[in-house]
Amino acid sequence: MRFEVLVGNIVKQLDVEAVVNSANANLRLGSGVAGAIHTAAGPRLEEFCKPFAPLELGSALITPGFDLPNKWVIHVRSAHYINNAEPERYMSFAILSALRVAQQNSIKSIALPAIGTGMFKFPALLASRITARALHLFSGNSSPIELVRICVPSEEMRAQYQSALELETGLIDEQQIST
Template sequence: MKVEVVIGNIASQPDAQAVVNSANANLRLGSGVAGAIHTAAGAELEAYCRPLAPLVLGGALTTPGFGLPSPRIIQVRAPHFLNNDQLELHYERAILSMMDALRIHRIASVAIPAIGIGVFRFPPALAASIMARVRSEGAAANPTLRWVRICVTSEERRAVSASAFGAVHEGQA
């Protein structure tokens, strides 16, 4: 499985079958990743998500992409670093839930943000190391998944994720 880490807009990944949203419990428009994805997908996404909320901590669910170039969105809820206990356990569950959703929907290509490191304040290096480990451990269970693109917003975050994943810097996307 190919893993690449890029500085890029998670909402503009036309070659990905799915993008991952770092979702809030209410599955609503937020700031950061949730804001970018909801804005690009359009009002239909929030209307679709309303009856599905709240998303359990560490949970994931799949929605249509609506106005996004990717046909699916995997909504993932990570823990808030300042407000939740058992942070690493909940973060790992969130990544496992995401991997399960990718397997169930037979997704071959996915763009993933640095989940939970913005408003939820999860430390970027810890988030990247947990995500890399869980993705690696779960790779055999999902032979359909061919490539993963980690989309980050800065060179510093790209370096942290690339180090954790042992991935090659692929530029911007």
């Protein structure tokens, strides 16, 4: 499994099979990543999600990508850093759940946002460490996943995620992308 970290828009990752949505409980158009993914996927995504709401903390759900260039959207629900008990635990569960869903669906490449760092108020450094730890735990599994790309909004955050991955796993792609 190869890891990349880049400054970029999650809905512009044309070369990955699935994008991960940092979803709200109701799996609806929201702000941040959920808003960008739902807007790019079109109204059929929200309609498709309705019967699956509410999404439990730490859980994942796979749906078609509809109007996205990606075949799949994997929706995960992380905890709110301030408002939920054990937020670190649920963020880890959410990332591992997304990876398991990708594995179960034979997905070879996924793009993750900086889960929890927007509306859910996770400090970026903590989120990067939780993400790196979860990826390291999962990377020992036999999995069809070949590429996990983490898309972040700033160069500062890219450096934090890259450093966390290097410290935790040593499994960072040497040719980092920054767009």
